[in-house]
Amino acid sequence: MPPDQRGRPFERIAGALRERIASGELRPGDRVPSTRQLVRDWGVAMATASRALAVLRDEGLVVTRPGAGTVVRVPERPPGRRVRSADHGLSRAQIVAAALARADADGLEAVTMRSIAGELGVTPMSLYHHVAGREELEYLMIRTVFRAHPLPGPGLAGWRSRLESVYRLQWRLYRRHPWLAELLSVTRPPLVPEAMVHGEWTLQALDELGLPPAERTRAALALPALVRGLALGAAGELRAERETRMRNAQWWSVVDAEATALVESGRLPRLAAVGQAAVVDVDGVFDHALTAYLDGIAQRHPRSRTTPTSRA
Structure with missing residues (x-):
């Protein structure tokens, strides 16, 4: 049975592209169809098209390069x-x-x-x-x-200063190395001593608040999950840019008519009021989320209000 007639949809797409590469129809350095083109040509979901290209990347047949899209590997x-x-x-x-x-x-x-x-x-x-x-x-x-990128020395005072230092550092690492968020997990973290120190640092800072053990554990999990979740979103945007060769603003311009029709239908008045402000500033979102979470801890535990605060 031909490769494009067997297996799951993503396997059929990968098989068809693999045949084109093997036959020389797609030569080293040539662009392979984008995820959007595969969606149109094969009538599949975006996730299916992305998975097909991921199979070829794992096999070493193609590589995704900024500004060039996905191309046959030289x-x-x-x-x-x-x-x-x-x-x-x-x-x-x-x-x-x-x-x-x-x-x-x-x-x-x-x-x-x-x-x-x-x-x-x-x-x-x-x-x-x-x-x-x-x-x-x-x-x-x-x-x-x-x-x-080690944590600062032990002289940093105050629970909030210490928590801000560790999670702002994590955010910088994620932004500098977008792939890092894909390799870290909150519930099943890799046993990396240099990363585990961040958890110890977090628990030490939370100890100052006198939290019940269960709440302290939840906070120690929620903080890294919050930062990593935002980082995964930012990494997904970079991946989409590589695969579609469109920056976020370009993508919005493509879907502008459809988006405008939806928000101006009268069913989404608040989204309509947001308008162009909906363009996401991920660094600003991170700062807002971290500040709001730490403010919440401070409000829930009056004892925390007596310790120094810092907004790095």
Whole structure:
């Protein structure tokens, strides 16, 4: 049975694109159909189209590049480039640094053992002398990011100052490395010592408020979840920009007529009143959310009002 006639919808789409790449119809560097085009051509949901492209990225057949969309991956060994048969001089730090650079530029899906080997001019098998595989590489990437941005010293006074320092730091890390939010979890966090210190710091700050144990635990989970949730939204916007080649303002211009018709139908008067102010400032939303949550803690626990506050 032909690849486009079997499997789930995303598998059929991936199979059809895979055949076009194998036949040479789509050559290295050529753009593959965008998610929007796949939605139109195949009559599927956006999530299905995105998953089909993700399959090809995981296989190393395509890569998503800012300003270019998703393209067929160029061979890792262009003509005239020598690839070292051994890993002389290669180190774990070099591998992690290359993975960080690739993830920051093209997203986590672009980080494969093959792509990193190509960046470093070695064979993929050379990497396995230093890291066990993709999972360990991601773990080392997290450790490297947190290690490079430690929490401030113990002299910082006041529960609120300490909580603001840790979660504003996390927000900066997420904004600098958008892929980081994809690798962290609140309920099943990776056992990364440098990141676990953030949880210890949070619980220590909350101890000052005399919270009941259950409420203290909920607060220690809610704060990182709030920050990570906003970061995932921001990361999703960057992914959408890469896949559609449209910035947020451009996307709104495309759907402007439909959006206007909806909000001016009379059923959504408050959204209609918001108008252009609906353009999201994610940094402003983060600042508002963190401040409001900490204000809420202060109001619920009068004891907190006697400790110093800080609005970084």
